[in-house]
Amino acid sequence: MNWLSNIRPPGMKSLMGGRRENTPDNLWVKCPKSGELIYRPDLEASLWVTPSGAHLRVGPLVRFRSMFDEGRWDAIPLPNVPKDPLRFRDDKRYVDRLKAAKSKISKTNAKAKDTEVIHQDDCMAAAIGRIGGKPAVILVQDFAFMGGSLGMAAGEAFITAAETAVAKNAALIVCTASGGARMQEGTLSLMQMPRTTLAIQDVREAGLPYIVVLTDPTSGGVSASYAMLGDVHLAEPEAMIAFSGPRVIEQTIRQKLPEGFQRSEFLKDKGVVDMVVDRRKMHNVLASLLGHLMSKQDSEADGLPPLTPPSVDAV
Template structure:
């Protein structure tokens, strides 16, 4: 205790007491190294002034895409947890609990956190984009690397079924490191199952758009990520089947600079457009305006949505 404490009038300490400052108020840009005020970053959908697109979850993507940032949450099917009773250095069920707690804390910290339903790496919602009805399914890399498992497969099928039932376009934002090894062959089975769901959307005459984000790899890039009618990608997103080190060791050759990035793939015809996240909703709305212009009823089954109430599609 110093001499100033002895002469301070009662109550003065509470006025000038120590204030706690949030430890995550500033975010460092991975591209430029500058510190960015977090509220400014949130306002720009987590795109830094230097153009770096940081990894985000479903809430940010829904806000960036849907008209007036309004949507209806889609309830996704439940699946058996840990069907193989898998365990390495940690039980699979414990990994799932930890991952779910992580995303739950993140979503609760968001002002629109109550407007989302997410139990695994997928979250889906329906709303209007450019005035056209669309189901948006988002793969969350924060949940076990967005790995493709039974829950993700069922989520994709549910989103596709909802799109057909509601006469809406299907839009999938991919972000994954590949199949979920803890589910073995059951995980790999989701590749053909999602492919069949895409065929149902096409047979209904509805558009299927893919937004490739960083990173998209493994079984996801070998299935529904490359089956879109239109492929959009965020700037500098890593899009591949396997990593560059594995490929270089296999073919024993030095690979071109940035050959697995979205700009390189656009030049080679794999990606149709590289789109800034802040413009994604506008661009998709324009595309849907062309692809769905001849449909007699483009708003079938899509009632006005509002927030903060959550309408659940069952």
């Protein structure tokens, strides 16, 4: 017994039940831009955008809730694929890496305080709903799952989302976040690049819009395929969008790159990105775009419940 125990006021132990209150260890989040500590509930309310404007990485649940009208959406089941076609192993078996990544994502999704559940077996999650009253399929690439790497599961998810969009006469919106192709699947992962390109062509032939929302980071084989094939390219502020990282380029050309190189604002100035959009305004921007791009589509003929279109703020 230490000296603090001797000076504790009488009855204090009984009031506290003899136990220490458990305080969440993630109640405060440090802003990577300003360094300030932000109260987690406030950060969640602002869609994980800090007061300094830093857009923190988020998963499918945050995207679906913020992008669909009234936060209403239905999950799209995604097909299963062979887990380890090449029986790959480095310092750990590939199947073990998949299990660890899935466990991490499951724990994150389990913290949701409502009935929305995403059964996510890989880096992709898809849902269908309405944006501005127009039917839309949103496919979200989750960087938290093995860096959002593109493999067979991600390719099949993309194709399933595209097929659903065509079947439901809906727009296809893809939120990209990836470090590139998944090395553990070798050539099979690289083959997803032409497969997703063909799926995009099917969406276009159906006369439906394909919109890409580029988030931090989007690179490698993803930026070399479906991330740069949209009818409209939106990007979150200061997102890194590249094929190779800046350090690799600097070492190759032996020159210092311009300030902000490969960031959203730089690419917008060069004509690669159409708009840089704050995450909190993304729903309204998408609603406005779909209102123009899908003006001829009958949004009541797709079997989705009708919703009242939200007002669209000027951007």
